[in-house]
Amino acid sequence: xxxxxxxxxxxxxxxxxxxxxxxxxxxxxxxxxxxxxxxxxxxxxxxxxxxxxxxxxxxxxxxxxxxxxxxxxxxxxxxxxxxxxxxxxxxxxxxxxxxxxxxxxxxxxxxxxxxxxxxxxxxxxxxxxxxxxxxxxxxxxxxxxxxxxxxxxxxxxxxxxxxxxxxxxxxxxxxxxxxxxxxxxxxxxxxxxxxxxxxxxxxxxxxxxxxxxxxxxxxxxxxx
Numbered sequence: 001x002x003x004x005x006x007x008x009x010x011x012x013x014x015x016x017x018x019x020x021x022x023x024x025x026x027x028x029x030x031x032x033x034x035x036x037x038x039x040x041x042x043x044x045x046x047x048x049x050x051x052x053x054x055x056x057x058x059x060x061x062x063x064x065x066x067x068x069x070x071x072x073x074x075x076x077x078x079x080x081x082x083x084x085x086x087x088x089x090x091x092x093x094x095x096x097x098x099x100x101x102x103x104x105x106x107x108x109x110x111x112x113x114x115x116x117x118x119x120x121x122x123x124x125x126x127x128x129x130x131x132x133x134x135x136x137x138x139x140x141x142x143x144x145x146x147x148x149x150x151x152x153x154x155x156x157x158x159x160x161x162x163x164x165x166x167x168x169x170x171x172x173x174x175x176x177x178x179x180x181x182x183x184x185x186x187x188x189x190x191x192x193x194x195x196x197x198x199x200x201x202x203x204x205x206x207x208x209x210x211x212x213x214x215x216x217x218x219x220x221x222x223x224x
Contacts, residue, residue: 021108028125028151028224029222033184034142034176036101054169055083057202058140062167063087063208068135071095075126075140076103076117078110084138085114095123095129125151137166141206141217144175150220153192157213166194166211168216170201187223 049055059065065087072080079128084094092118098104101121108119122128125148127137137156146152156166166189173179186196186209194211202208 017178022108024153025154026152026197027220028148029220031147031149031188032222032224035147036175036176036178038145039178049079052203054082054202054206058167058169058208059083061198061200061208062138062165062202063137065136067091068134068139069093069095069161070136071127071129071134073099073122073137073139074098074099074145075107075155076142076163078107078119079113080138080140081114084196085111088116090116095120095134096119097127097129099124116154121186124148126155127152127159129156131158132161134159135161135164137164138165138169139157140169141178143168143170144178145202146182149188150192150222153194154220157192157194157216159175162215164213165197168209168211169206171206172203179205182207182209184223191217191220192221193217 004105006069015218022080034061046126053088070088071083072084072094075081075098078096081096088094094112096107096117098107099122104119104121111117111119120128124146137160168185170178170185174181182199189211193214193216195214196209198210200208
């Protein structure tokens with residue numbers, strides 16, 4: 001009886017350990033593919049994007065967002081922020097993040113009229129979100145510019161609430177041409193333990209892919 005009880009206790013402890021991310025970070029590899037340079041804080045013109053209805057399509061696909069907290073990572077000049085502010089409503093929050101201080105200053109001025117939106121200066125390897133604080137991480141037309149994707153994605157896991165998701169919008173073309181092939185995106189997020197749960201076309205060669213965290217990997221290998 002004592003031996004059986006000890007075995008059950010060991011099994012329970014092992015299960016608990018598997019369910020929680022390790023406190024020590026793994027070694028993060030560099031991406032084994034080109035990283036596109038940041039050429040502008042803006043992707044296309046806002047009139048073109050309005051006419052294409054991209055933001056409306058994306059937000060509807062990842063919604064409903066009322067009362068949720070959304071982090072727009074790589075927000076640039078903040079095109080999505082008015083759309084997201086309306087979608088989360090007065091009881092939700094939007095964090096508009098970028099890694100360029102000048103861009104974040106402009107972003108802060110743009111979102112000033114929205115009480116449920118704040119601008120945040122992050123780093124290439126860490127957005128800087130509080131643990132367990134975000135329902136949805138949104139990355140729009142910028143994933144191919146992330147210089148340290150594995151470190152960034154790993155640290156984003158900590159910021160997700162239970163049931164939290166990561167949604168990426170990008171063009172289906174090589175990263176050197178300012179896009180990310182869907183298979184490469186799924187591989188890189190899969191290396192951090194994310195599973196793709198949905199993919200849909202947004203139009204004109206652009207797609208939306210949604211991921212949820214699953215088992216935490218022991219080691220990380222760069223996708224090729």
